[in-house]
Amino acid sequence: MRIAVVGSTGLVGSALVAAARRAGHDVTELSREKGTDVLNPAGLDEQLAGAQALINVVQSPSLEEHDSTAFFVTAANNLAQAARSAGVERTVVLSIVGVDEVASGDDAGTGFDGYYRAKYAQERATADAAPGTRIVRSTQFHDIARQAIGWGRNGDQTVIPDLRIQPVAIPAMVEVLVAAATDEIQGDLIEVGGPGEERVADMSARYAAHVGDPVTIVPGPVGQPVSDGILLPHDGARLVGPSWSEWLETVPVPQRTA
Numbered sequence: 001m002r003i004a005v006v007g008s009t010g011l012v013g014s015a016l017v018a019a020a021r022r023a024g025h026d027v028t029e030l031s032r033e034k035g036t037d038v039l040n041p042a043g044l045d046e047q048l049a050g051a052q053a054l055i056n057v058v059q060s061p062s063l064e065e066h067d068s069t070a071f072f073v074t075a076a077n078n079l080a081q082a083a084r085s086a087g088v089e090r091t092v093v094l095s096i097v098g099v100d101e102v103a104s105g106d107d108a109g110t111g112f113d114g115y116y117r118a119k120y121a122q123e124r125a126t127a128d129a130a131p132g133t134r135i136v137r138s139t140q141f142h143d144i145a146r147q148a149i150g151w152g153r154n155g156d157q158t159v160i161p162d163l164r165i166q167p168v169a170i171p172a173m174v175e176v177l178v179a180a181a182t183d184e185i186q187g188d189l190i191e192v193g194g195p196g197e198e199r200v201a202d203m204s205a206r207y208a209a210h211v212g213d214p215v216t217i218v219p220g221p222v223g224q225p226v227s228d229g230i231l232l233p234h235d236g237a238r239l240v241g242p243s244w245s246e247w248l249e250t251v252p253v254p255q256r257t258a
Contacts, residue, residue, distance in 0.1 A: 003181055004028040004051035004088070006038060006079060007058035011141075012094065016057060016174040023178055031058075038075035044082035053090040053181035054083050056126070065114025072122035080129035090132035092180045095119050097137045097191055098231045108230055109223015111151075111161045127188075134180045138173050139166045139193035139233055142247040145203035149215055160201040162219040165231050167203070168194040169247055172240035191237035198244050210248055 003020050007013040008029035020027050028051055030036040036047060038058055048054060058075060060068035076093070083091055100123075102108040102116035110116060127133045144167060152159040176192045179185040201219035208215050233239065 001053065001182055002026040002028060002051045003178070004030060004048050004054045006030045006036070006054065006056045006075075009033045010057065010059055012057045012059075012170055012174065015170050016055060016177055019171065019174045020178050020181075023182075025178070025182070038078055039071070041078040041081060044078055045085035048082050048086035048088055051086065051088050053092065053132075054079065054088050054130075055092045055094070055177050055181050057094045057177070060115075060118065063112060063115045065118055068115055068118035069121045072118050073125045076122050076125035077129055080126065080131070083131055084129075088131055090134065090181055090183070091126060091130035092134045092136060092177055093123060093126045093130075094177060095123050095135055095137045097139045097193060097233050097237075099123065099137065101225065101230050105225060107223055108225040109161075109221075110163065110226055110231065111222070134188060134190065136177055136180055136190045136192060138176075138191075139168050139231065140200075141170050141173070142167050142194075142244055143170075144200060145207040145244070145248075148200050148204045149208060149213065149217075152220070153215065156214055157216045157218060158204075159218045159220040160204050161222050161226075163200040163222055163226055163231060164197060164229055165200060166193040166195075166197050166233055166239075167244045168192060168240060169242055172242075176238055176240070185238075191233045193233035193237050193239055195239050195241050195243050197232060203244060206248065207251070210251060211254055 003025050009031040060071040062068050099116045099120040103120040148160045205217040
């Protein structure tokens with residue numbers, strides 16, 4: 001099967017391309033680095049020619065709500081039109097667990113509510129226009145533990161929102177994307193997460209200790225919806241390993257020089 005991957009050179013996209021090829025599929029890579037501009041509809045249908053499925057994992061260059069919404073919706077509409085012109089049968093878009101619930105309230109307290117609303121807008125735009133839409137909502141990735149340390153860092157202290165999540169390994173998550181594209185997994189909405197619940201502040205503290213970072217982690221407040229588990233996968237979600245603790249054991253420990 002030929003699968004077009006949009007956003008093929010990013011963290012998720014590169015893992016997705018590798019997983020699709022391991023499964024024996026032909027892959028058409030589309031990314032800004034490879035000359036594709038998803039904000040410009042001209043020629044997109046030609047780039048999708050021959051693809052039976054399209055998987056959209058493109059990332060917005062901004063986390064701000066207005067800019068990211070404009071990017072995601074424009075890209076979704078352009079890709080939908082091109083996919084229909086090219087005869088693509090199925091469109092899979094990667095989203096985030098909880099985006100619908102964040103979008104329906106005034107303040108979910110994730111720290112990134114605007115970006116979540118932008119991702120939900122991307123879902124709606126894709127479902128409204130793209131052929132054979134399947135939405136895959138994923139929980140946060142394991143590496144959020146490292147990323148979160150830099151969010152509010154000031155010297156050797158950082159404040160990290162005490163988010164309840166069920167982190168997932170990217171290599172396992174992208175296999176679900178491929179299975180959705182090939183019809184091995186069916187359904188208009190698919191959720192995927194890791195095997196166990198964690199708290200981001202605790203994850204970051206354990207990560208820092210593992211790599212020898214002396215930073216002090218201060219758990220920050222979150223909104224009640226987050227405390228209630230708005231970011232956790234629902235019943236029926238596909239839970240795939242390894243666990244976050246197992247992943248942490250694979251993170252290299254920096255060599256210290258005397």
